[in-house]
Amino acid sequence: MMFYRLLSIVGRQRASPGWQNWSSARNSTSAAEARSMALPTQAQVVICGGGITGTSVAYHLSKMGWKDIVLLEQGRLAAGSTRFCAGILSTARHLTIEQKMADYSNKLYYQLEQETGIQTGYTRTGSIFLAQTQDRLISLKRINAGLNVIGIPSEIISPKKVAELHHLLNVHDLVGAMHVPEDAVVSSADVALALASAASQNGVQIYDRTSVLHVMVKKGQVTGVETDKGQIECQYFVNCAGQWAYELGLSNEEPVSIPLHACEHFYLLTRPLETPLQSSTPTIVDADGRIYIRNWQGGILSGGFEKNPKPIFTEGKNQLEIQNLQEDWDHFEPLLSSLLRRMPELETLEIMKLVNCPETFTPDMRCIMGESPAVQGYFVLAGMNSAGLSFGGGAGKYLAEWMVHGYPSENVWELDLKRFGALQSSRTFLRHRVMEVMPLMYDLKVPRWDFQTGRQLRTSPLYDRLDAQGARWMEKHGFERPKYFVPPDKG
Ligand SMILES: Cc1cc2nc3c(=O)[nH]c(=O)nc-3n(C[C@H](O)[C@H](O)[C@H](O)COP(=O)(O)OP(=O)(O)OC[C@H]3O[C@@H](n4cnc5c(N)ncnc54)[C@H](O)[C@@H]3O)c2cc1C
Structure with missing residues (x-):
C-alpha cells in the first residue's frame, strides 16, 4: 500500500x-x-x-x-x-439548538479547571472549516450567519488568511473558509x-x-x-x-x-513535528476531504468520517471498558490520503498509533x-x-x-x-441507517434530500396509485409521504 x-x-x-x-x-x-x-x-x-x-x-x-x-x-x-474522544470542542453546527449546547459546553469547560482544580487541558485554539467548492462555502456562510445570530464570533476568511493561521496547510484548492476563534480542545x-x-x-x-x-x-x-x-x-x-x-x-x-x-471511528496520532506545532494551532475541518486535524502534543491528530463506515456490535454489546479496537489501515487509507493532500509536509512524519473506538449514531x-x-x-x-x-x-x-x-x-x-x-x-434498521448517517457528518445536504435506508416501512393504501402519478417520497416516522409530484411524462 x-x-x-x-x-x-x-x-x-x-x-x-x-x-x-x-x-x-x-x-x-x-x-x-x-x-x-x-x-x-x-x-x-x-x-x-x-x-x-x-x-x-x-x-x-x-x-x-x-x-x-x-x-x-x-x-x-x-x-x-x-x-478515546479526540477532544475537539466545536460550536459550528447547522442547527441552533446544537450550536447553543456546544456554546454552553465551551463556556462550562473553560471555567471547570478553576472550579475543580482538575486540569482539563482546555486550550482555545479556534477552528477553521475549509471549503473546496462554492457549494461548501455557501453552506459555511449559512452556519456563520447562524453562529453570529446567537453571539458566537466567527467569520468567513480567504485561503490566504487560512495559510497565515496554519502554516502547514496546502490552500491551493480552497475557495474560502470559516474561522471560529473561540473553539477549543480539551482532554475529554x-x-x-x-x-x-x-x-x-x-x-x-x-x-x-x-x-x-x-x-x-x-x-x-x-x-x-x-x-x-x-x-x-x-x-x-x-x-x-x-x-x-x-x-x-x-x-x-x-x-x-x-x-x-455504534460504528467504528478512527483517528491517527503522530509524533511531534521537528518544529513542534504550537498548542494554540487551530483545529482544521476539511469536510470535502472528510477529515479533521488538530494539534496533539506538537504533532497531529487526524480522523474523519468515511463514506463506508463499519457498524459494530450489532449482535451483542461491548465489554465493560472500551479498548482500542483493531487498526484497519486499508479502511483508513482514503482519509490518510486526504490528510497528505492537505498537509504534504507530513509525508515523512512517524505515526504512533491508529485509534479505533466505537461511537454511537442515531437514525x-x-x-x-x-x-x-x-x-x-x-x-x-x-x-x-x-x-x-x-x-x-x-x-x-x-x-x-x-x-x-x-x-x-x-x-x-x-x-x-x-x-x-x-x-x-x-x-x-439501525445497522443500515447508521451506515448512511455517519458519512452525512461531512456531506453537503442538497435540497429535497432524504434518507435512502429504512424506506417503505409503512405505506398508505394509496401508495401505488400516488407513485404511478409521479409522487416523490419523503419519510416521516417510518411513513412514506408524497413530497412533490413529477408528472410521469416529465420524470
Ligand atoms: C474516536 C472518537 C473520537 C471522538 N472525538 C470527538 C471530538 O473530538 N469531539 C466531540 O465532541 N466528540 C467526539 N467523540 C464523541 C464523544 O467522545 C462521545 O460522543 C462521548 O464521549 C459519549 O459520551 P457518553 O457519556 O454518552 O458515553 P460513554 O463515554 O461511552 O459513557 C457511557 C458510560 O456508561 C457506562 N455504562 C454502560 N452501561 C452501564 C451499566 N449497565 N452499568 C453501569 N455503567 C454502564 C460505560 O461503562 C461508559 O463509561 C469522539 C468519539 C470517538 C469514539
Whole structure:
C-alpha cells in the first residue's frame, strides 16, 4: 500500500488525547472512596454511566439543588467513548439548538479547571472549516450567519488568511473558509473527571465498577434499579450508558426503545513535528476531504468520517471498558490520503498509533434526550453522533432542567426521545441507517434530500396509485409521504 511507504508506522504507545490526567486522577476522585462503601438502598435519582453525559447530568442536577443522587459506572469513570474522544470542542453546527449546547459546553469547560482544580487541558485554539467548492462555502456562510445570530464570533476568511493561521496547510484548492476563534480542545476524560469531582463535592455519590443490570418498573413508573451490588430504590433513572444505552433500555420488563448503533471511528496520532506545532494551532475541518486535524502534543491528530463506515456490535454489546479496537489501515487509507493532500509536509512524519473506538449514531444524526413515553421517571441522554464532548455540557444542563422543572430552558423538542418509535429500534434498521448517517457528518445536504435506508416501512393504501402519478417520497416516522409530484411524462 502506497501510504505505508510514505509514513512509517512505529511504536504502539498507550496514548490518547482523552488520557492526559485520566490515569493518575481517576483514583483520586471520590469514586474510589465511595466504592469502598456499601451502595445506598434508596436515592431520588440513579444515573447510569460515568462518561461525559452522565457526569454532566450529575453536575447540573446537583448544582440545581438535588442532593440525593447516585451515579453508577460499570468500569472506571470516563472509560467509555469519552476516553478515546479526540477532544475537539466545536460550536459550528447547522442547527441552533446544537450550536447553543456546544456554546454552553465551551463556556462550562473553560471555567471547570478553576472550579475543580482538575486540569482539563482546555486550550482555545479556534477552528477553521475549509471549503473546496462554492457549494461548501455557501453552506459555511449559512452556519456563520447562524453562529453570529446567537453571539458566537466567527467569520468567513480567504485561503490566504487560512495559510497565515496554519502554516502547514496546502490552500491551493480552497475557495474560502470559516474561522471560529473561540473553539477549543480539551482532554475529554479529564473534563468528565472534573464534572464528577464537582458533582461529588455537591453531594452526588459515585460508584465505579458497579453495573446496572436492569431498571425496576411498577405501573409504568420507575421504582428502582437492580445492580450487581444490590438494589437501589429510586424515583428517577437516567440512562447515560453511551453505546450500551440501547441494550440497557431493552433489559427492563417494560422495555424503553433508544434507537442508536455504534460504528467504528478512527483517528491517527503522530509524533511531534521537528518544529513542534504550537498548542494554540487551530483545529482544521476539511469536510470535502472528510477529515479533521488538530494539534496533539506538537504533532497531529487526524480522523474523519468515511463514506463506508463499519457498524459494530450489532449482535451483542461491548465489554465493560472500551479498548482500542483493531487498526484497519486499508479502511483508513482514503482519509490518510486526504490528510497528505492537505498537509504534504507530513509525508515523512512517524505515526504512533491508529485509534479505533466505537461511537454511537442515531437514525437522524441528532442526539436523544428526554423522558421515555413508556416509563415515567426514565430519562435518557445518549446517541451523541460523535459530538458528545461538544454537546455534553449543554445537553446535561437541559436534561437536568427537564427533570427538575418539568421542561428545559431551551426548545429541545427536536431531540426528544419521543420522536422515535419501536420501528426505528430494529437492529437491522439501525445497522443500515447508521451506515448512511455517519458519512452525512461531512456531506453537503442538497435540497429535497432524504434518507435512502429504512424506506417503505409503512405505506398508505394509496401508495401505488400516488407513485404511478409521479409522487416523490419523503419519510416521516417510518411513513412514506408524497413530497412533490413529477408528472410521469416529465420524470
Ligand atoms: C474516536 C472518537 C473520537 C471522538 N472525538 C470527538 C471530538 O473530538 N469531539 C466531540 O465532541 N466528540 C467526539 N467523540 C464523541 C464523544 O467522545 C462521545 O460522543 C462521548 O464521549 C459519549 O459520551 P457518553 O457519556 O454518552 O458515553 P460513554 O463515554 O461511552 O459513557 C457511557 C458510560 O456508561 C457506562 N455504562 C454502560 N452501561 C452501564 C451499566 N449497565 N452499568 C453501569 N455503567 C454502564 C460505560 O461503562 C461508559 O463509561 C469522539 C468519539 C470517538 C469514539
